[in-house]
Amino acid sequence: MTALELTPIWDKVFPESDKVEHGKIIFHNRYGIELAADVYKPKGATGKLPAIAVSGxxxxxxxxSSGLYAQTLAERGFLTIAFDPSFTGESxxxxxxxxxxxxxxEDFMASVDYLMNRDDVDPERVGILGICGWGGMAVSAASCDPRIKATVASTMYNMSRVNANGYFDADDSAEKRNEARAAMAARRTAEYASRDYARAGGVVDPLPDDAPQFVRGYHAYYKTPRGYHARSLNSNxxxxxxxxxxxxxxxxxxxADEIENAVMIxxxxxxxxFYFGKDTYDQLAHGVNPANKELVVVEGANHTDLYDQVDIIPWDTIVDFYQKYLA
Incomplete structure (x- = not known):
C-alpha cells in the first residue's frame, strides 16, 4: 500500500453543514487498496453511534452525491462515511x-470493516447506502455480508445487467455480447502494446439536439456547477x-433473494x-425475508433528481428505515 494524499480543503459541490463534524480518513480493502473517505459525525455526539457507509x-x-447523503444522514444522528471506490477519486x-x-x-464490505472497528460506532448497528450503480453494489454487498443490518439503494443501476444486455435489455443476445467482447479484446491487445489505456469519455458535452432525457439529466448534474467536480470520471x-x-x-x-437483513429500494x-429498482425489489420481495424489504417510489422524480435534489429525496423515509433497523 502507498500513502494517499488527501485534499485538506472543503471541495464538495454542496455546502458544509454546521451541524456535523467533518474529517478525512483512509481505510483499506482485502486487496490491499487504500480507500479515501470523508467522515461525518453529528456535532457533540457521544457514545457508540449507528453508522452508514455511502458510495456512488x-x-x-x-x-x-454520496457526500451530500452522508452529511445529511449525519445531521440526523448517524456517523457516516462517503468513500471513493477503488481506482477512482482520491482512493x-x-x-x-x-x-x-x-x-x-469488496469496497463496501471493507467500509463495514472500518466502521465496526471505530470506538465511536456500535458494531451491531452498521448499514450502507449506494447511489446509482453503487445501489446495485450495495445490494451485492448485502447479499455477501450479514454484518450489514440495513441497506438503501437509491436510483439504482444493475451494472452487470446494463453492461451485458444494454439499456432495457435491448442487446440481450449472444450475438450482441460477442460483438462487444470482440471489440474489447481487440482494444486490450492494442493497449497492452502501446501502454496507453484510452478513456471512454464521460458525460457527453455539448449535448446533441436529440439527446434523450436521461442524458440531459446527466449533463445537468455532471457538466454544470450543480455537480461538476475535477476528480469525477463522469464530469471529465x-x-x-x-x-x-x-x-x-x-x-x-x-x-439478492437470500438477503435476510433489511433492504430499501x-x-x-x-x-x-426504474426497471432496475423494480426488478431488484421483486427479487427481494420473493426471497427469504420479504417482511423487511421496501420499495419507495418517488413520484415524478427522474434518475438524477435523487442525486442531489434535497426537496425530492425522501429523507424522512430513509431515516425512519435506518432508525428502525439500526436500533
Missing amino acids: PFGAVKEQ GGSPRYMASPDINT DGWTAIGCESFVNFPTNVY VHGDKAHS
Missing part, C-alpha cells in the same frame, strides 16, 4: 478508472474504455433506470 453514483466521487488502485463487480463489492474523461468489461460475464445480484418513477 457510478463514476462519481465522494465530493458529489488508490492502478491502473486508474477501472471497475470490478468483485473489488467494488470517464472510465477506461474497457473499464466495465468484467461486468458482462459476472452478475452481481444473483442471490428508492427510485423515481420517471427515471429511465
Whole structure:
C-alpha cells in the first residue's frame, strides 16, 4: 500500500453543514487498496453511534452525491462515511478508472470493516447506502455480508445487467455480447502494446439536439456547477474504455433473494433506470425475508433528481428505515 494524499480543503459541490463534524480518513480493502473517505459525525455526539457507509453514483466521487447523503444522514444522528471506490477519486488502485463487480463489492464490505472497528460506532448497528450503480453494489454487498443490518439503494443501476444486455435489455443476445467482447479484446491487445489505456469519455458535452432525457439529466448534474467536480470520471474523461468489461460475464445480484437483513429500494418513477429498482425489489420481495424489504417510489422524480435534489429525496423515509433497523 502507498500513502494517499488527501485534499485538506472543503471541495464538495454542496455546502458544509454546521451541524456535523467533518474529517478525512483512509481505510483499506482485502486487496490491499487504500480507500479515501470523508467522515461525518453529528456535532457533540457521544457514545457508540449507528453508522452508514455511502458510495456512488457510478463514476462519481465522494465530493458529489454520496457526500451530500452522508452529511445529511449525519445531521440526523448517524456517523457516516462517503468513500471513493477503488481506482477512482482520491482512493488508490492502478491502473486508474477501472471497475470490478468483485473489488467494488469488496469496497463496501471493507467500509463495514472500518466502521465496526471505530470506538465511536456500535458494531451491531452498521448499514450502507449506494447511489446509482453503487445501489446495485450495495445490494451485492448485502447479499455477501450479514454484518450489514440495513441497506438503501437509491436510483439504482444493475451494472452487470446494463453492461451485458444494454439499456432495457435491448442487446440481450449472444450475438450482441460477442460483438462487444470482440471489440474489447481487440482494444486490450492494442493497449497492452502501446501502454496507453484510452478513456471512454464521460458525460457527453455539448449535448446533441436529440439527446434523450436521461442524458440531459446527466449533463445537468455532471457538466454544470450543480455537480461538476475535477476528480469525477463522469464530469471529465470517464472510465477506461474497457473499464466495465468484467461486468458482462459476472452478475452481481444473483442471490439478492437470500438477503435476510433489511433492504430499501428508492427510485423515481420517471427515471429511465426504474426497471432496475423494480426488478431488484421483486427479487427481494420473493426471497427469504420479504417482511423487511421496501420499495419507495418517488413520484415524478427522474434518475438524477435523487442525486442531489434535497426537496425530492425522501429523507424522512430513509431515516425512519435506518432508525428502525439500526436500533
